[in-house]
Amino acid sequence: MWEYTDKVMEHFWNPRNVGEVENPDGLGEVGSIACGDALRLTFKVDENKRITEAKFKSFGCASAIAAASALTEMLKGLTVEDAEKITNQDIAASLGGLPKQKMHCSVLGEQVLEKAIAYYRGNPADNKEEMICECFGVTELEIQKALKENN
Amino acid sequence: MDRIYLDNAATTQPAPEVIEAMLSCLRKTYGNPSSLHSVGLEARGLIESARRKMAAFINASPDEVIFTGSGTESNNTVIKGIALSLQDKGNHIISTAIEHHAVHAPLSFLEEQGFKVTYLPNDDEGLVDPDDLKKAISEKTILVSVMHANNEIGTIEPIRELGAICRERGIYFHTDAVQTFGHLPIDVQEMNIDLLSASAHKLYGPKGIGLLYARKGVKIKPLLHGGDQEKRRRASTENTPGIAGFAKAVELAATEMEREALRQTRLRDRLISALLELVPESRLNGHPKLRLPNNINMSFAYVEGEAMLLNLDMQGISVSTGSACTSASLEPSHVLAALGLTQELSHGSLRFSLSRSTTEEEIEQVISTLTPIIAQLRAMSPLYRKQAVK
Amino acid sequence: MDRIYLDNAATTQPAPEVIEAMLSCLRKTYGNPSSLHSVGLEARGLIESARRKMAAFINASPDEVIFTGSGTESNNTVIKGIALSLQDKGNHIISTAIEHHAVHAPLSFLEEQGFKVTYLPNDDEGLVDPDDLKKAISEKTILVSVMHANNEIGTIEPIRELGAICRERGIYFHTDAVQTFGHLPIDVQEMNIDLLSASAHKLYGPKGIGLLYARKGVKIKPLLHGGDQEKRRRASTENTPGIAGFAKAVELAATEMEREALRQTRLRDRLISALLELVPESRLNGHPKLRLPNNINMSFAYVEGEAMLLNLDMQGISVSTGSACTSASLEPSHVLAALGLTQELSHGSLRFSLSRSTTEEEIEQVISTLTPIIAQLRAMSPLYRKQAVK
Ligand SMILES: Cc1ncc(COP(=O)(O)O)c(C=O)c1O
Ligand SMILES: Cc1ncc(COP(=O)(O)O)c(C=O)c1O
Ligand code: FES
Ligand code: FES
The missing domain is CATH 3.40.640.10 (Type I PLP-dependent aspartate aminotransferase-like (Major domain))
Structure with a gap:
């Protein structure tokens, strides 16, 4: 049904950087009740504000896993300022594209990155621990916006 | 294979x-x-x-x-x-x-x-x-x-x-x-x-x-x-x-239906009981007895259907899921919802449906292939971690 | 054969x-x-x-x-x-x-x-x-x-x-x-x-x-x-x-359509002209030129479609008719009626439709088979006799 690129499948089969960074500087979680996926991102930053390590955990489909995996690869070596510029389209592009209906899985990546950076800057309030039960995930609007941007 | x-x-x-x-x-x-x-x-x-x-x-x-x-x-x-x-x-x-x-x-x-x-x-x-x-x-x-x-x-x-x-x-x-x-x-x-x-x-x-x-x-x-x-x-x-x-x-069908129903029921029940035993936090969806001889539908907490499905497919096993991620509308199964399943469990569901050519060996193969896949996906799941520390 | x-x-x-x-x-x-x-x-x-x-x-x-x-x-x-x-x-x-x-x-x-x-x-x-x-x-x-x-x-x-x-x-x-x-x-x-x-x-x-x-x-x-x-x-x-x-x-079709259209048009026109020539009081229904390459529809006065069809079938030739007798509703063809054909002529209509496997020999066979059938049926027809003595 979905036409996944080889790149998506490659990341799905061999996801990079699965797990959690110890004592993370950045931490974010998002979950979309609408499609039941959840994503957690942690990263570590060195003295030059460069991301040295990024890890993820994902409860989601192949796109969600591949998008998270690709994101962690993109993050490594970037300054936080540069990392902030990454959009869901960049993530999708690095995978050779995603099926239209699955673009929101990459939106999750953008969202979790925003949250992790906010945490890093000292706004951990953005991160509620009880995700899934509290729907603060990607909204319909955001998905539609992402779809439009990608058309 | x-x-x-x-x-x-x-x-x-x-x-x-x-x-x-x-x-x-x-x-x-x-x-x-x-x-x-x-x-x-x-x-x-x-x-x-x-x-x-x-x-x-x-x-x-x-x-x-x-x-x-x-x-x-x-x-x-x-x-x-x-x-x-x-x-x-x-x-x-x-x-x-x-x-x-x-x-x-x-x-x-x-x-x-x-x-x-x-x-x-x-x-x-x-x-x-x-x-x-x-x-x-x-x-x-x-x-x-x-x-x-x-x-x-x-x-x-x-x-x-x-x-x-x-x-x-x-x-x-x-x-x-x-x-x-x-x-x-x-x-x-x-x-x-x-x-x-x-x-x-x-x-x-x-x-x-x-x-x-x-x-x-x-x-x-x-x-x-x-x-x-x-x-x-x-x-x-x-x-x-x-x-x-x-x-x-x-x-x-007229000649083999009765025989096949018995045979598939046996295989069905073997798969159900093995998975319930081997996979913690798993459950059978639907009625245990008043059930199609060829249908097994189970939920495995903390993992996502599409991910299991693709992993099984990679290893030569075709199944389906009630997960929203696999449906064109991205809506979770209305049937699993009607059973009162949480969205999360509905997302972690798989359906195995047998046929006249399904063998005992195949069922055993599914059991030994799926169990480690679930373990591996759970290790990757943010939900599982939380549950574990609770 | x-x-x-x-x-x-x-x-x-x-x-x-x-x-x-x-x-x-x-x-x-x-x-x-x-x-x-x-x-x-x-x-x-x-x-x-x-x-x-x-x-x-x-x-x-x-x-x-x-x-x-x-x-x-x-x-x-x-x-x-x-x-x-x-x-x-x-x-x-x-x-x-x-x-x-x-x-x-x-x-x-x-x-x-x-x-x-x-x-x-x-x-x-x-x-x-x-x-x-x-x-x-x-x-x-x-x-x-x-x-x-x-x-x-x-x-x-x-x-x-x-x-x-x-x-x-x-x-x-x-x-x-x-x-x-x-x-x-x-x-x-x-x-x-x-x-x-x-x-x-x-x-x-x-x-x-x-x-x-x-x-x-x-x-x-x-x-x-x-x-x-x-x-x-x-x-x-x-x-x-x-x-x-x-x-x-x-x-x-993409490879042979053009060639076949020409070939079948030739066969079609041969069948039409031969029957028009050999069978008195016969007519072509539909347009002579703006016409499907494989379609021949003709009326033969004084004979009934089903009778011709069954006689042809007996001799190994499958055709169809616009005759009411062959339709489940027994209503005469609304298409022939829309051409202004009398009920009688509409009853005496046959449709031959060719294919990629139709050969020249087959067309000649149809001509030589159908002509005597019509003659024989007309000999049996009260309408024809009347017409003849007129
Ligand atoms: C219960 C049920 N009803 C209807 C259908 C539709 O059948 P079909 O796809 O042949 O139209 C299916 C299967 O797809 C089914 O399982
Ligand atoms: C002009 C035309 N329309 C529609 C149909 C109906 O096609 P079908 O029988 O495949 O439904 C036919 C043939 O039967 C036809 O000749
Ligand atoms: S995680 Fe549900 S569609 Fe991607
Ligand atoms: S003559 Fe018998 S149905 Fe027309």
Whole structure:
């Protein structure tokens, strides 16, 4: 049904950087009740504000896993300022594209990155621990916006 | 290694005998059954002999059997056809929450046109309660449609009782038997069925050919208007090769159905008990006993259906899932929701559906392949971690 | 002697290559195209590649091609689907007197629901006049449906002109191309077609599979409600073997259509001129030039169609007739009536429809077989005797 690129499948089969960074500087979680996926991102930053390590955990489909995996690869070596510029389209592009209906899985990546950076800057309030039960995930609007941007 | 195909509720591989029957028809019985010359008469003969076979199989008379293009078409014909022909009598239809889209979608269409539909609830194993039907019936009820067995969770509904209630009240009773036709015995007389839908590709027959049983005297308007085929109940040049294949599939079912039901039930129960034992926080969806012999539907907490499905596929095993991530609409299964499953558990569901060719070895292979896949995906899941520290 | 099959307008014998393609699909590509695993993806791939072939064949884009279960289903989908989605805009539809039942019957159904239908007249060779269309269009017109070529008399209608008129007025234009698809070139852009119906079994493809072209942006409600197949425009598990066979038939047509049209036109004209010459009081029905390459429809005064048909059949030749006696309704052909034929001449009509396998020898055989049959039947006819003594 979905036409996944080889790149998506490659990341799905061999996801990079699965797990959690110890004592993370950045931490974010998002979950979309609408499609039941959840994503957690942690990263570590060195003295030059460069991301040295990024890890993820994902409860989601192949796109969600591949998008998270690709994101962690993109993050490594970037300054936080540069990392902030990454959009869901960049993530999708690095995978050779995603099926239209699955673009929101990459939106999750953008969202979790925003949250992790906010945490890093000292706004951990953005991160509620009880995700899934509290729907603060990607909204319909955001998905539609992402779809439009990608058309 | 040969592929292990366990998605037979989605569709089956046509039996070799079925392919043979189709091939012979494609080569030799190519006439238009409406043509008067001998090439046409031969085709006509093939269809009428197939019709008699179908009728005998469900204890109907040949006149009551209409060939259609799919199970979906049969359902649409019944629902819209009865609505149209009985709209003067009433505008109320009763169905259930767990019907296939091929029943729900035409019902929604009718609701847009002003019809009222009551969706009966079910218990947490998927069973509909005949008492609920009794309560739901009103003066305006013109049709009751309850599926024989559910395609996702395999639960078998109490059709005979439901049918008896309708018969007593003089209301037409339809059952979507797409999942049971050729797998479980069906007797339309004994089970009080007025209308029944079936689809050949679920019983090792070809895709693109369906059946509609309509008891003599049931008033129904056709969905396809045109020529005089099927006694004006369904226009279109008849799909003779499809009908030939369907008839052969029914012939096979008649001889092996009973034996296969027992055999597959054994394999089914082995897979269920092994997974329940080996995978913590797993559960069976649907009824443990009143269940299609070939259906296993289970949820594995903290993992996502599509991820399991693709991992299994990589290792040569085909299954399906009720996960939203795998449906075009990205909506989670309405059937699992109707069982009261949380979204999360519904996302972690897999359906294995067996066939006449499924072996014991294959079942063991599935058990030993799936268990580590789930462990590995759980290690990756943010939900699992939380649960673990709790 | 091999049978001479000249009833190809009713249905054709599937080409060996078509049967091969279906066989391979039945054996290997058995998955459900909606399934996510690789067995399903393979089936999905087959369908999408077939869709691209279909689209290229008529200069459409793949998204505009919908697979259905028959030509009848395509026609019903268009007529009822447009009526339903545009009923707020108007309730007037324009068609012709000589359409197939698969157009007339859904139109009658709509008339029962309160829609108004104008049936354009035609000249005595079956041609519709674009000026008549212009005059018939009103503010309330939502659809115009005119067949590409007539199935009984073979007359080819001026589709491009009719389409241009509709395009200019912003009215949807549908053509039933069941008789021309794969036999005459079709370019939906150039011919101003918004909607088009076709059926595989008329071009050496399988029965039970149809096509509906719907130009991007055309609003149409589905006839079959259910799953998400065909982008929600036609629910039902896809008939993959049928689609595979249809695609192969189109592939064949793309390579041989032009050559065959010339070859069959030659055979057609030979049969017409020989019979006109050899059989007194015979006439050609339909247009002599604007005519399907494979269609011959002639009337032989004083004899009855069924009698000729059965005599020919006895001698191994399959043809059809417009005679009432051969139709289930016993009504004489509405098409021949629309040409202004008397009932008597209409009763004495035969249709010969050629195919890619028809040979010159076969045509000569028909000529030498039919002539004495007619003579013999006329000797038996009270009408003929009377005529003779006059
Ligand atoms: C219960 C049920 N009803 C209806 C259908 C529709 O059948 P088809 O796809 O042949 O139209 C299916 C299967 O897809 C089914 O499982
Ligand atoms: C012009 C025309 N339209 C529609 C049809 C109906 O096609 P089908 O029988 O495949 O539904 C036919 C042939 O039967 C036809 O000749
Ligand atoms: S995680 Fe649900 S669709 Fe991607
Ligand atoms: S003569 Fe018998 S039906 Fe016409």
